[in-house]
Amino acid sequence: MAAEPTTGRHKVYLGMAPGVGKTYAMLEEGQDLRGAGEDVVIGVLETHGRSDTARVAEGLEVVARRTIAYRGVELEEMNLPALLRRAPAICLIDELAHTNAPGVEHAKRYEDVADVVAAGIDVVSTMNVQHLESLNDLVAELSGVRVRETVPDRVLAGADEVVLVDITPGELLARLREGRVYPPERIDAALNNFFTVENLVSLREVALRQVAESVGAQRIAYAGAVGTREESLQSAATQAVGDRLLALVEPNPQAQRLIRRAWRSAARLGADLDVLWVRSSRDMSDADERGLAALRQLVSLLGAELHIIDSDDIERAVAEFAAERGSTYVLMGRPRPASGLGRLREPLPMRLIRRLEGVDLRVVADRAQRPEREG
């Protein structure tokens, strides 16, 4: 039987802005690995004239760049064929979002990285959070600066490890003023445009959230792959520490109250809230469409997530989703009274209680059906 082809691992150093020390951290890791006897090379390094960065790269083997002539200009790009021929164990590749000169193998550097990883070489790379495709608009609104070079979210999501290189905005601004980020002639322009405290605070928050989300996604990935007792123990260790609430909704007016209650409970417990609609195969009416739009507005105000799963087996869909998200508490509205053969079935809350072991279930009353009190 042929051996499974092994691919390399991809680790990304993510930062909120230029100058936080991503490249430095990448090179330090390279030096540590080299010191431990690993075969490490630099695929491409952008020092931007920073002497600290150049110093930490000393002693590491560099795969020479190649020169590409484009419209009368000579551009230097990472030499992917030479790197693949050299086949080191670990390769350091700076600036994942870089756009290559026309005429080389790929348009983008992250595509080069995919080839290197596919060849079984571990890659350590760097990128700034504003280059992430899904955050491009958000960052542009926050900072007023739109970057043209973007990286698809799948690249970061597919990375084996994402490490946030974090410093405070004040520290970064101090570095900038000291000339450790840009040459002196660019400092004033940078301080007046991109490098404002407000921008950096916002970008830092975006970067922190991004890494937190990738940690959450990895936890879910681990949880889905368990089988043996040891793996179960590992899974238990990676479970979220706190509560996680799941509100089951349908796009009707009652759902708004359910979400409000779920949100209130989540706030009290300090828990995260997921909102789930298991959409059956029947067609959506106009009222459903309007109800869904209203739910989206409410959920987005709260900063929660509205998930929609298409399934006719609500109980199974909820159980799978709750397991995947690590839900500890499920809230649902009062089920519609069954009629006909539906009465032969156990009510949905009971089925869910049986299916969702270790998960609390709360049925929220429909206020419109509450008897009016006298007086």
Place this chain on the structure above:
Amino acid sequence: MIGSVLLVILGIALGLAAGWWLPPNGRRPVVVRRGGARRILLPFSGESISRRAMDSALRLAVAEDATLMPAYLASVPLTLPLDAPLPARAEAVLPLMEAIEQRAARRGVVVDSRISRGRTCRDALSRLLASESFDRVVVPAGDGTESGFSPEDVAWLLAKAPAEVVVLRPGPADHDVVTGAVVRGHF
């Protein structure tokens, strides 16, 4: 003889089938839900809503068997994306929506709340008008203080709203408002 027995058995079978089909109280549920096709929009933008406006909207909803649609108009700063989470607003607005719903429930009025976002309250209202249909809009006119719709906003609404607009004249009881404080921590 056999025919009579078969008829009796058939009758029993039909009775049992009907018993299963009907809900436990023995009668098909009469849809008692109030709130027909008519919808009354009650827009607001702060952490409270004029009690007069609220009561007027409820009276109309009861009289017309309509659904009340309280709509929070969220103005989102330009520094944030339009769909950004607004947890501080949620903290104030959700109890208010709960209070409105509880008040409506006491009058037997069905509520279908909305949240509409925009860069200004008027922008949020404009988006709401474009995406929802309703028969009436109830707004309190402002008296120059912070509460109520300004004359410009009222004029704009009269020109744009594809529905009947009920503008409540400013009154001495306008300081009387419904807030979320009555339900805070109790929903």
